[in-house]
Amino acid sequence: MKFEEYRRHDAVGLAGLVSKGEVSAAELLDTALERMAQVNPALNAVTLxxxxxxxxEAADxxxxxxxxxxxxxxxxxxxxxxxxxxSGSALLKDNVAAADSAITKAYRDAGLVIFGxxxxxxxxxxxxTESTFLGxxxxxxxxxxxxxxSSGGAASAVAAGIVPAAHASDGGGSIRTPASACGLFGMKPSRGRVSFAPLGEGWGGASVQHAVTRSVRDSAVLLDIACQPQVGDPYYLAAPSRPYADEVARPPGSLRIGFTTAALASDALDPECAQAVVDAAKLCASLGHxxxxxxxxxxxxxxxxxxGDVIAASVAATFDAEAERRGRPVTDADVEMLTWAMAQRGTGVTGAGYVRGLAAIHAYGRAVAALFETYDVLLLSTLGSPAIPIGHLxxxxxxFSERLFAFMPNTQAFNNTGQxxxxxxxxxxKSNLPIGLxxxxxxxDEATLFRLAGQLEVAKPWFDYVAPI
Structure with a gap:
């Protein structure tokens, strides 16, 4: 299959071609590998x-x-x-998995061909996405x-056409941030929707797994595949009433949408991002909301x-476990300066401090949930600005902190509410950089979001607007 045809299809479309015998899994993989060879030297999206x-896998x-x-x-x-x-670190460069994680098994059972x-x-x-180890x-x-x-490689690979969708995870915005920066659709599911088994919770339950995609329906199908609770999961949500794939084409009805042009964790949005929120609000109103x-x-x-305390303590705990595994402590020479600083902060978080931190996070979640007694959906800018230059932070x-939250002021809140x-x-x-809403x-309630996303995808299509690389 030629790349031009390959790129005209999302994952669901490609799977349909395979099921009809119009193309083989091996042919699709060859096209993906050829595209990767063409663009990855410039992007460094795929590192293994x-x-x-x-x-x-394809031959099977x-x-x-x-x-x-x-x-x-x-x-x-x-x-x-x-x-x-x-995990992007030389510290874990020899961290070979003894078995598939639950989400990997679900992907393989669904017939996805993993190649990097x-x-x-x-x-x-x-x-x-600028680690010293991976570049x-x-x-x-x-x-x-x-x-x-942090799912920068995934988003770069999808936006460049290597794959139509890729696995991603989100602990403070790590699905939504690269989706916004790369012109993709990125759904962060609710806490408990996708299992981390056999690993434990991530960052006090703030971290979740899913994907970045070009189409809404790919995201829905991938979530249907991945939302399989595992025995012993610390968080659990009941299965959706119908497949998410069915929700995408269902009318959302007339929703009550609250919007804000605020930058929650910084002074203000870039003017183009603020205008994008206003324009999206007008679009939603024109659709009957x-x-x-x-x-x-x-x-x-x-x-x-x-x-910050919960994340820092989690990094410190990772260092403790690695030190125990290898029989010597982790030092500042093993990791990047920021990572070391986070671990040092984490060693100062007491057990009582950690519990009080979780209480503050849960109190915030309860406060924000009150807004959703009036509104079905909240609309705001994903990022504070379009993609920033490499090295800017x-x-x-x-x-550093000022620039960090100027870029990502609006995502972390909803990891901690779990929504x-x-x-x-x-x-x-104006400079042709994507802006995500x-x-x-x-x-x-991912179902409502998928229905709204499906409506927006029809009203203002983006699938054929592709990156120029």
Whole structure:
């Protein structure tokens, strides 16, 4: 199959061609590998090639909902037996998985052909993908800019056409941030929707797994595949009343949508992002929804401080486990400066401090949930600006936090409330950089978001608007 034809299809479309015998899984994989060879040297999106594994999977004539579709795993969170999951760090460069994780098994059972792993910042700590170990990943819309993070490699690979969809995870915006930066659809599911088995909870339950995709229906099908609770999961949501794939074409009805042009964790949005929110609000109103400007409740600063403590303590715990495994302590020479600083902060978080931090996070979730007694959906900008230049966060360390939250002011809140949130590619800047709009739903209500996303995809299509690389 030629690349031009390959790129005209999403994952569901490619699987349909395979099921009808119009193309084989091996042919699709060859096209994906050829595209990767063409663009990956410029992007550094795929950092571990598993072509031989993929060829074996394709030769076995996979079956399932997405049989034969080439797929990539993020190098963090999802384990593939016999392969390294480095989490973007030299510290874990020899971390070979003894077995597939639950989500990997679900993907393989669905017939996806895994042939590589994608770039991520060290331990997924940043909204840019520039680890010392794996090297910087670049944005197909402008290779001088970041694709976002921490699922930057996944988004870069999808936006460049290597695959139509890729595995991703999100602990503070790591699905929505790169989806926004790369012009993709990115759904962060509710806490408990997708199992992390056999690993434990991530960042106090803030971290979740799913995917970045070009089409809404791909995201829905992938979530249907992945939302399989496992025995012993610390968080659990009941199965949806109908498949998410069925929701995409269902009318959402007249929704009550609250919107804000605020930057929750910084002073203000980039003017183009603020205008994109206003334009999206007008679009929603034109589709028959009731749209009103709102102010988000809750003590955001207390939540952010608490979330920082939880993340830092989690990094410190990772260091403790690795030190125990290898029989010597982790030092500042083993990891990046930011990671080391986070671990040092984490060693100062007491047990009581951790519990109080979780209480502050839960209090914030309760406050925000009150807004959704009035509104079905909240609309706001995904990011504070379009994709920033590579190196921007690190070139002036005195302004690191300021620049960090200027770029990602609006995503972390909804990891900590646990609510589903999606970034929808509805706008582009004057310099042709994507701008994602974030829609947040009630806890457990991905269905409403998928119905709204399906409507928006029809009203303002983005699938054929592809990166110029």
């Amino acid at each position: 090639e598993l072509a031989d594994f993929g060829r074996k 004539k996979p079956t399932g909902a997405l049989a034969g579709v080439p797929y990539l795993l993020k190098d963090l969170g999802a384990l593939l037996e016999g392969t390294v999951t480095s 792993k994608t770039n991520t910042p060290e331990f997924g700590l940043l909204p840019v 910087p990943c670049r944005n197909p819309w402008d290779i001088s800019r970041t694709p976002g993070g 009731t749209v009103e400007e709102v102010t988000l409740p809750g003590n955001l600063a207390a939540m952010q401080q608490a979330a 690190h070139e002036d360390l005195r302004r 589903p949130a999606m970034s929808v590619p509805l706008a582009w800047s 974030q829609f947040v739903g009630r806890m457990g």
